[in-house]
Amino acid sequence: MKKAAVDENRSKDGSWLLGLAVLSALIFIVMPLCFDIFRLNLVGKYLTYAFVAVGLVLCWGQGGILSLGQGVFFGLGGYCMAMFLKLEASDPKSTAIQSTPGIPDFMDWNQLTKLPWFWQPFHSLTFTLIAVVLVPSLFAFIIGVAMFKRRVGGVYFAIITQAVAAILTILIVGRQGLTGGINGITDLKTLHGWDIRTNGAKYVLYFINAGLLVASLLVSKYITSSKLGRLLLAMRDKEERVRFSGYDVSNFKVFIFCMAAGISALGGAMFTLQVGFMSPSFVGIVPSVEMVIFTAVGGRMSLLGAVYGTLLVNFGKTYFSESYPALWLLLMGGLFISVVMFFPNGLAGLYDQHLKKRVAAAGARFRAGRAAGLKTAPAGEPPGMEKTAATLPGGIPGKRTKGPKQPLETRP
Template identity: 45%
Template sequence: MGARGKRQAFWIEAAIVGAIALFLIIVMPVVLSNFRLNLLGRFLSLAIVALGIDLIWGYTGLLSLGHGIFFALGGYAISMHIKLEDADGGLPDFMSLYGGTELPWFWEPFYSFPFATFAVVTIPALLAGVLGYLVFRNRIKGVYFSILTQAATIVFFNFFNGQQKLFNGTNGLTNFQTLLGASVNTQSTQFVFYSLTIILLVGAYALCRWLTSGRFGRLLMAIRDDESRVRFSGYNPTEFKVLVFAVSGALAGIAGAMYTLQSGSVSPRLMDVAFSIEMVIWVAIGGRGTLVGAILGALLVNYARSFLSEQFAEIWLFFQGALFLIVVTVLPDGIVGWLKSQGIQSLRGRKQAFTYPSLEEDPEIQQERQELETKSSE
C-alpha cells in the first residue's frame, strides 16, 4: 500500500472511530436506562485496560497477569482526592474509625486535583517501568514473566488488604460525595464521566494504533517473534519492552480511575489474581494483536457476564469458562483474528460462487458438449 493509500485508510478508520464515539455519546444515553448506561461506561473503561494488555501481549509477546495492580492504583489515586475533598480539611471518615489522628504524609499531595490526575497516570506507569526494568534486564520472559507479575499481584493485594488505617483494608475507599464541588452521584455528573471515558478510550486506541504502526510496531512484533534476532540486529529489546510495559500500566491506571468514578468504590478486590486473568481472557476472546479485538472482547465478555449473572446467578462462571475454552480450541486467534484470516475469505468465496456461474452452467461448455455428443452419435 502506497503513501496515498495509507492516508486514505487512516482517514477512513478515523471517521469510523469518530462515528462510533458520537453514537455512544449521543444515541446510547437516549436508548439505555441510567443503570445500563452506567454499566456501559464501566465496560468501556475496562476496554482501556484491555488495549494496554493487547499492546504488551498481542504485539510484544509478554503475557502480564498483574495488570490489576496498575488498574487499582489508578482507582486509589483519584479516590484519595475525593475522600480528602469530602473530609473538608479533616481526616477521611474511615481513619477516625480505626483511631487515626493525623493524615499520613503521602495523602497530603492528593488534596490537589491536578496532582491526583497526574498520579493516576504516572504512579502505575512508574511502577510498571521499574518492575519491567528489573525483570527485562535479566532477560526474564515467557511463563517466568507471567509468574512474576502474578506474584506481584498477590503481594500488593495482601498489602492493601491489611492496611485498615491507610486504605480501609478490605472495604477499600467508598461513599464518594463530591469531586470539584459537584456531586458524583447525580445523573449529569455520571454522564460526564461516561463521555470522558469514551474520549479517553478513543485516545488510548489512537495511541496504541500509532505505537503499533510503522517501524516501532514492526520492532515490537519482531521482539515477540524472535527477540534474539532483534538483539543481534543491534537493538536493545529491554528498552522497548520497558517503554511498552510502562505505557500499558498507564492505560490501566486511567481505566481504573474511570471505573472507580462510575462504580463508586475501589478496593483490593481489583488487585485479585482472578481479575487480572479475566483481563487476559477479554483480549484472547476478542483477538490479540488487533486492538479492536481487545475492545470487543472486553465489552462482549462483561456484557455476557452481566446478563448471565442476572439470569443464572449460580452458574454464570461456567458459561464464561466454556466461552474461553471454545475460543482457545476453535478460534485461537479470537473473534477478530478469525474474521481477518478466515471469515472474510469464506465470505468472498461465497460471493464469487453466487456471482459467477458454475462450469456446468457455462453456455460455451454446454455447446461444446452437444457437438461432441453429435459427433459420437454419427
Template identity: 50%
Template sequence: MLHKLLRLPQGKWMLALYAVAAIALFCAPLYLSDFRLNLLAKFLAYAIVALGLDLIWGYTGILSLGHGVFFGLGGYAMAMYLKLTASGGRLPDFMEWSGLTALPWFWKPFNSFAFTVLAGILVPALLALILGYFTFRNRIKGVYFTILTQALVIITTTLFIGQQAYTGGTNGVTGYTKLFGYSIASPGTKTVLYLVTVAFLIAAFVLCRVLVKSRFGKVLRAINDGENRVRFIGYNPATYQMIAFSVSAGLAGLAGMLFVLHVGIISPSMMGIVPSIEMVLWVAIGGRGTLVGAALGAILLNSAKSVFSETYPDAWLFFMGALFVIVVVFLPKGAAGLFTQLKWFKRKEAGHEGADSVRYPAV
C-alpha cells in the same frame, strides 16, 4: 453511489467504521437508561485496560498477570482524592476508627485533583518501568515474567489489606459522593463522566494505534517474532519492552481512576488475582494484536456477564464458561480473528476465480 462505497479501500472502510462506532458511543446517553449507561461506562474503562494489555502481550509477546495492580493503583489515587474531598478537612472515617490522629504524609498531595490524575497514571507507569528494568535487562521472560507479575499482585493486595489505617483494608476506600461539588450519583454527572470516558478511550486507542503503526511498533512485533534477531541487528529489546510495559501500566492506571468515578469504590479485591486473569481473558477472547478486538472483548464479555447474571442468576457462570470454551476452541485468534479469516477466505476465492479466468494462447 452504493457501488462506489463498496469499492472503497480497506483503510477508508476502517476509518468509516471507527467514526460510526465513536458516534454511537457519544450518542449512547440518548438511548440508554442511566443504569445501562453507567454499566457501559465501566466497561469502556475496562476496554482501556485491554488496549494497554494488548500492547504488551498482543504486540510484544509478554504476558502480564499483574495489570490488576496498575488498575488498582489508579483507582486508589482517585478514591483518595474523592475521600479527602468528602471528609471536608477531617480524617477519613476508617483512619479515625484505626486510631490515627493526623493525615499520613502520602495522603496530603491527593488534595489536588491535578496531582491525583498525574499520580494515577505515572505511579503505575513508574512501577512497571522499575519492574521492567530489573526483569527485561536480565532477560527474564516467558512464564518467569508472568509469575513475577502474579507475585506482584499477591504482595500488593496483601499489603493493602494489612494496612487498614491507610488503605481501608479489605473494605477499601468508599463513602464519597461528590466531584467538584456535583453529586456523582446524579444523572447529569454520570452522563458527563461517561462522555469523558469515551473521549479517553478514543485517545487511548489512537495512542496505541500510532505506537503500533510506527517504527516503535515494528520493533515490538519483531521482538515478538524473535527477540534474539532484534538484538543481533543492533536494537536493545529491553528498552522497547520497558517502554511498552510502562505505557500499558499507565493506561491501566487511567482506567482505574475512571472506574472509581463510575462505581464509587475501590478495594483490594478489585486489583487481585481474579481481575488480573479476567483482563487477560478479555484480550485473548477479543483477539490479541488487534487493539479493536481487545477493546471489544472487554466490552462484550462484561456485557455478556451482566446479561447472563441478570437473566440466569443460578447458572450464568456455566454460560460464561461455555462461551470461553467455544471461543478458545473455534476461534483461537479471538473474535477479531474471525474477521481476518473471512477476509483471507474471500481473497482465496477471488484468487481461484482469477486463475480460472486466465486464457492461454492457442498452440
C-alpha cells in the same frame, strides 16, 4: 512497487479509522440513546475495563508480554483518584463526629490520628491527575526494568506479575488503616466541589470516559503502526535477531509495558469517578486474569476488538450472573478454553474470516467510484490481519519459540 505498498498502508489505516468511527458512533451516540442512565453508567464501567484490554493488546498481542497483573495498574490509577475524592469527602465539617475530624472515616476507625504522609499530596487535584497516570507507570517501569533487563519473560513474567497482584492485594487488605482494607475507599462524593453522583455528572463522566478511550485507541494505533510496533512483533518471534540488529530489546519492552500500565490506570481512575468507589477486588489475581480474557475474546492483536470483547464479556457476565450465577463461571472457564483453542484471534479473527472480504469489497467499490485511477488494494486480500493470521497459529510464544525445554531466557 513501493507505491502499491504505500497505498496498501493507506487503505489499511483508512479501514481502521472507519472501524474507529463505527465504534465511536456506537459509544457516543447509539448507547446513550438506547440506555437509561443506570444502564449507561454500567456501560461506562465496562468501558473502563476496555482501557486495560487495549493496554493488553499493546503488551501481550503486540509485544508478546503476558501480564497477569494488569489489575494492579487499573487499581493504582483508581486508588489515586479515590484518595483525592475521599479527602474531599472527609472535610472537617462532615467528619465532625469522628474522634479525629478531617481524616477519612476508615482511618478514624483504625485509631489513626493523623493523615499518613503519602495521603498528603492527594489534597491537590493537579497532583492527583498527574499521579493517576504517573504512579502506575512508574511502578510498571520498576517492574519492567527489573524483569526485562534480567531477561525474565514468558511464563515467568506472567507468574511474577501475578505474584505482584497478590502482594498488592494483601497489602491493601492487610493495612486497612491506610487503605480502607477489603472494603476499599467508599462514600466518594464530589470532585472539586462537583457532585459526581448526580445523573448529569454521570452523563458527563460517561462522555469523558469514552473520549479518553478513543484517545487511547488513537495513541495505541500510532504506536502499533510505527516502527516500534513492528519491532515488538519482530521481538516476539525473533528476539535474538532484534538484539543483534543493535536494539536494546529490554527498553522497548519496558516502554510498552509502561504504556499498557498508564492506559489501564486511566481506566481505573474513570472507574472510581463513575462507580464511586475503589476496592482491592479490582487489583488481585482473579480480576487481572479476567481482564486478559476481554482482550482474548476481542482478538489479542486488535485494538478495536479489545473494546468489543470487553463489552461482550461484561454484558454476558451481568446477564448470566443475575440469572444463572452458577452457569457464569462455567461459561467463563469455557470462554478461556475455547478462545485459546479455537479462536486465537478472537472476534477480530472471526471478522476477518467472514465479514472483512465483503466490507473490503464494498470499500473498494466506494473508493474506486470516488477516485478512479488510484490503485486500490485488491478486495480479496485485506492487508493487515493476514499477517497476524500467519503469525499466530505457529505459536504465540511469550518469548520462546525454541521449544518448551528452556522456558526462561537465560544467560549462561
